[in-house]
Amino acid sequence: MDKVVTSAQEAVADVGDGATLAVGGFGLCGVPVALIDALLEQGTSGLTTVSNNCGVDDQALGVLLYAGRIRRTISSFVGGNKELARLYLSGELEVELTPQGTLAERLRAGGCGIPAFYTPTGVGTMVADGGIPVRYDAEGAVVETSAPKETRVFDGQEYVLETALTTDFALVRAAVGDRHGNLVFHESARNFNPLAGMAGRVTIAEVERLVEPGEITPEDVHLPGVFVDRVVVVGPEGKKIEKRTTRPRPSAAPLAAAGEEATEESAR
Numbered sequence: 404m405d406k407v408v409t410s411a412q413e414a415v416a417d418v419g420d421g422a423t424l425a426v427g428g429f430g431l432c433g434v435p436v437a438l439i440d441a442l443l444e445q446g447t448s449g450l451t452t453v454s455n456n457c458g459v460d461d462q463a464l465g466v467l468l469y470a471g472r473i474r475r476t477i478s479s480f481v482g483g484n485k486e487l488a489r490l491y492l493s494g495e496l497e498v499e500l501t502p503q504g505t506l507a508e509r510l511r512a513g514g515c516g517i518p519a520f521y522t523p524t525g526v527g528t529m530v531a532d533g534g535i536p537v538r539y540d541a542e543g544a545v546v547e548t549s550a551p552k553e554t555r556v557f558d559g560q561e562y563v564l565e566t567a568l569t570t571d572f573a574l575v576r577a578a579v580g581d582r583h584g585n586l587v588f589h590e591s592a593r594n595f596n597p598l599a600g601m602a603g604r605v606t607i608a609e610v611e612r613l614v615e616p617g618e619i620t621p622e623d624v625h626l627p628g629v630f631v632d633r634v635v636v637v638g639p640e641g642k643k644i645e646k647r648t649t650r651p652r653p654s655a656a657p658l659a660a661a662g663e664e665a666t667e668e669s670a671r
Contacts, residue, residue, distance in 0.1 A: 411441035423570040425599035433592030437637040479503035495667035512567035514601020531563040573603020579612035584631030
């Protein structure tokens with residue numbers, strides 16, 4: 404029952420080329436940065452990642468993207484990453500765009516053993532009708548698009564059929580974990596982490612603090628240990644803020660213009 408491994412490198416050692424990964428996090432919040440860095444160091448390539456976004460420039464999953472290790476991403480948001488746009492439009496990266504709530508439910512359904520579900524999200528759009536570019540060639544021409552999806556009417560409303568997502572591995576980051584793999588996520592870092600952890604056939608959790616079994620009360624567990632296969636303690640280091648904005652105190656002057664960051668001096 405003791406699922407603790409000694410290092411992030413050991414935790415991801417069997418993640419091979421071509422693996423599919425569900426990765427927790429939203430922007431840079433709750434991202435398993437130590438496990439991602441270990442994969443980069445290991446040299447694993449040809450990956451398919453399932454995540455809300457594929458990193459932010461050269462941070463989080465972006466480090467694998469910049470290194471050319473990701474061949475396909477299934478995400479709901481791909482803005483804020485110039486390298487992703489370049490790779491996508493030059494035919495070096497496949498992108499499957501999925502509405503955010505649908506992506507969350509596809510991961511949850513995969514973890515629950517539900518093969519597919521109907522949702523009204525996307526009905527009447529290219530999400531249901533197909534035609535969203537998935538892959539371009541080097542000249543910028545579309546060579547693959549999303550396929551049309553089945554729709555059905557329930558009680559007079561049309562719904563689209565979405566399939567569940569399961570992956571070879573899942574990488575998540577938790578604030579607290581015990582040796583049995585029970586995890587607690589801190590506030591908004593909970594985001595996609597429990598869902599990604601449910602969808603992986605092998606789930607690897609990096610935790611900031613390790614406690615003994617029984618120290619986390621059952622009602623406080625966000626992801627039960629039954630879903631988690633490995634735990635590695637990484638401490639609080641490595642977390643970053645995607646966009647830092649500050650507001651000057653009332654006594655400070657001048658005020659920062661709308662949309663601008665206050666200077667360190669004016670923020671004192």
